[in-house]
Amino acid sequence: MNRRNIFLTILFLSLCVLSFGANTKNKSWVSRLEPINWWTGMQHAELQLMLFGPNISDATVAVDYEGVLLKRKVLTDNPDYAFLYFDITENAKPGTMNIVLSRGKKKQTIAYELKARREGSALRAGFTEADAVYLLMPDRFVNGNPANDSIKGYHQGVNRADLSKRHGGDIEGVISKIPYLADLGITALWTTPFFDNNDTQYSYHHYGVSDYYKIDPRMGSNEDFVRMTKICHDNGIKYILDVVPNHCGGSHWWMQSKPSADWFNEWPQFTSSNYRMTAWTDPHRSEADLTRLTKGWFAPNMPDFNLNNPLVFDYLRQAYVFWIERSYVAGLRVDTYPYNDIKLAAKFIQSIRDEYPNMNVVGECWVKTPAETAYYQSGNNNKDGFDSCLPSVMDFLLKDVLHEAINQSEGWESGMARYYAHYAQDFVYANTNLLMNFLDNHDIDRFSTAVKGDVRKYKMGLAMLMTTRGYPQIYYGTEIMLEGIAGTYEGHRFDFPGGWKEDTRNAFTRAGRTEAENEVFDYLKKLLHYRKNNTVLQSGRMKQFIPQDGIYVYFRYNNEKTVMVMTNNNEVEKELEMKRFAEMLGGITKATEITSGKVIDLNNVKIPAKTVWVMEL
Numbered sequence: 001m002n003r004r005n006i007f008l009t010i011l012f013l014s015l016c017v018l019s020f021g022a023n024t025k026n027k028s029w030v031s032r033l034e035p036i037n038w039w040t041g042m043q044h045a046e047l048q049l050m051l052f053g054p055n056i057s058d059a060t061v062a063v064d065y066e067g068v069l070l071k072r073k074v075l076t077d078n079p080d081y082a083f084l085y086f087d088i089t090e091n092a093k094p095g096t097m098n099i100v101l102s103r104g105k106k107k108q109t110i111a112y113e114l115k116a117r118r119e120g121s122a123l124r125a126g127f128t129e130a131d132a133v134y135l136l137m138p139d140r141f142v143n144g145n146p147a148n149d150s151i152k153g154y155h156q157g158v159n160r161a162d163l164s165k166r167h168g169g170d171i172e173g174v175i176s177k178i179p180y181l182a183d184l185g186i187t188a189l190w191t192t193p194f195f196d197n198n199d200t201q202y203s204y205h206h207y208g209v210s211d212y213y214k215i216d217p218r219m220g221s222n223e224d225f226v227r228m229t230k231i232c233h234d235n236g237i238k239y240i241l242d243v244v245p246n247h248c249g250g251s252h253w254w255m256q257s258k259p260s261a262d263w264f265n266e267w268p269q270f271t272s273s274n275y276r277m278t279a280w281t282d283p284h285r286s287e288a289d290l291t292r293l294t295k296g297w298f299a300p301n302m303p304d305f306n307l308n309n310p311l312v313f314d315y316l317r318q319a320y321v322f323w324i325e326r327s328y329v330a331g332l333r334v335d336t337y338p339y340n341d342i343k344l345a346a347k348f349i350q351s352i353r354d355e356y357p358n359m360n361v362v363g364e365c366w367v368k369t370p371a372e373t374a375y376y377q378s379g380n381n382n383k384d385g386f387d388s389c390l391p392s393v394m395d396f397l398l399k400d401v402l403h404e405a406i407n408q409s410e411g412w413e414s415g416m417a418r419y420y421a422h423y424a425q426d427f428v429y430a431n432t433n434l435l436m437n438f439l440d441n442h443d444i445d446r447f448s449t450a451v452k453g454d455v456r457k458y459k460m461g462l463a464m465l466m467t468t469r470g471y472p473q474i475y476y477g478t479e480i481m482l483e484g485i486a487g488t489y490e491g492h493r494f495d496f497p498g499g500w501k502e503d504t505r506n507a508f509t510r511a512g513r514t515e516a517e518n519e520v521f522d523y524l525k526k527l528l529h530y531r532k533n534n535t536v537l538q539s540g541r542m543k544q545f546i547p548q549d550g551i552y553v554y555f556r557y558n559n560e561k562t563v564m565v566m567t568n569n570n571e572v573e574k575e576l577e578m579k580r581f582a583e584m585l586g587g588i589t590k591a592t593e594i595t596s597g598k599v600i601d602l603n604n605v606k607i608p609a610k611t612v613w614v615m616e617l
Contacts, residue, residue, distance in 0.1 A: 423542070
């Protein structure tokens with residue numbers, strides 16, 4: 001065999017674990033085969049294999065492997081694709097099955113591996129209301145391997161001087177800080193995606209996938225990703241995979257030869273989504289608006305999937321199941337859920353949950369009222385019968401309250417009254433414990449900009465985030481009050497100081513942080529560890545009292561403990577008359593403020609200006 005054929009053979013084996021039949025010396029008929037492997041013993045027995053190669057549709061297919069049946073071969077209007085559907089029965093054993101392709105007398109054989117599932121894989125534990133989630137953008141967190149900053153064949157390398165360019169953070173960097181996260185009190189980690197993304201612009205966020213079976217080499221390798229999730233697991237941190245069923249990237253190899261004319265939602269010219277998710281819940285909506293919402297593209301470089309095509313649906317479902325099964329994923333976060341056909345999105349999510357019944361899923365449903373948010377939480381008994389299959393949803397409305405109320409003067413509908421009014425609408429939710437609460441994330445202004453760096457206000461926001469119903473999500477850098485620039489996506493995504501060897505300081509260490517940063521870090525760490533060790537803040541009931549004179553008080557309680565949260569939003573110290581709270585105090589006269597250890601005399605309460613006390617009775 002000549003040198004060129006040796007190279008092609010090695011490349012092909014590494015990609016698809018393929019071997020060639022004895023009757024041909026030609027190059028492989030199949031240049032891509034996905035998924036690159038599968039498992040026996042899956043709850044969903046059907047396996048779709050996508051074959052791509054010149055006129056592969058004209059090849060006949062046969063398989064002879066005990067427990068595996070070829071059910072059907074599906075062709076599209078593109079002759080370079082063939083979709084094979086196999087039934088992997090309960091009799092199938094792990095091993096290598098030979099798929100024989102024939103064209104007349106010529107044959108080629110695909111050696112396809114079926115692996116054994118890891119013990120307990122199907123019943124892995126998911127994240128719960130007991131967890132505190134840390135969200136990070138890998139490109140902006142830590143550069144653990146500078147050698148992969150620029151990779152041949154990839155359009156973008158590192159340019160830290162430009163916030164819209166790649167900065168070099170990677171999987172190795174995340175791995176290096178898992179002990180730091182565990183020490184902080186984090187119990188779950190959600191990262192933005194790691195999948196291959198070879199766009200010419202803004203590739204750093206990785207929401208535009210160009211290969212679903214490949215970790216971007218500027219982030220690391222497939223093996224590095226699995227290793228990262230394993231190290232998270234071993235350190236008591238549950239890894240949450242970011243799932244994007246709405247679109248892929250404009251650099252995906254499909255764009256050179258689309259699998260079918262209806263693989264994507266196509267328009268005569270570029271048409272964006274109208275981004276008006278209220279079209280789903282509006283009883284008076286027009287179908288034109290709903291079509292524009294769901295079939296319009298999120299961005300020019302993000303082709304919009306047509307999940308009504310069962311080939312697309314099956315392909316995408318398997319792609320995410322592949323990574324869950326291969327690694328130690330413990331939960332999912334679903335990007336831009338309402339931009340999809342939500343009935344198909346629900347079916348999509350449930351098909352994954354059927355494989356992993358204990359796995360929790362949180363959906364990004366960025367809507368404008370609690371009623372709309374509640375519509376997307378599973379179990380809500382919506383009038384139209386819709387169930388999202390999302391046990392958890394993100395509370396974007398609370399984010400607005402957290403950003404604005406602390407800065408407002410007190411009034412009937414402002415200041416602390418906004419918290420009361422927000423929680424008073426919790427009756428719309430099926431399960432308030434599974435609301436994801438946050439001060440900020442990668443798509444919104446940092447809380448530090450909202451409070452203009454005021455440490456007092458910042459700590460107030462942290463305390464209220466950590467003690468309310470639901471569970472908290474912390475954005476990377478929140479623990480040091482990382483600054484941002486208001487009103488621009490890139491302004492929310494600064495590098496974590498100390499994540500690069502050339503940084504002038506290392507904010508991952510106490511010595512590398514400023515006095516204010518250490519004050520914030522210590523405060524959040526105490527809150528996180530208290531919450532981690534006390535179920536009262538995880539699943540305890542909540543009772544609130546109508547704010548008066550800028551003072552807002554609520555309680556979290558269960559059969560074991562009662563925690564009183566007292567907030568003074570005024571610029572002056574306030575003295576409180578405690579008789580009003582007698583139904584919760586029950587004669588108790590002392591409490592311990594958990595972040596300071598100070599014992600509070602409840603008969604003589606004077607709370608400082610712009611302060612939250614978190615007190616265990």
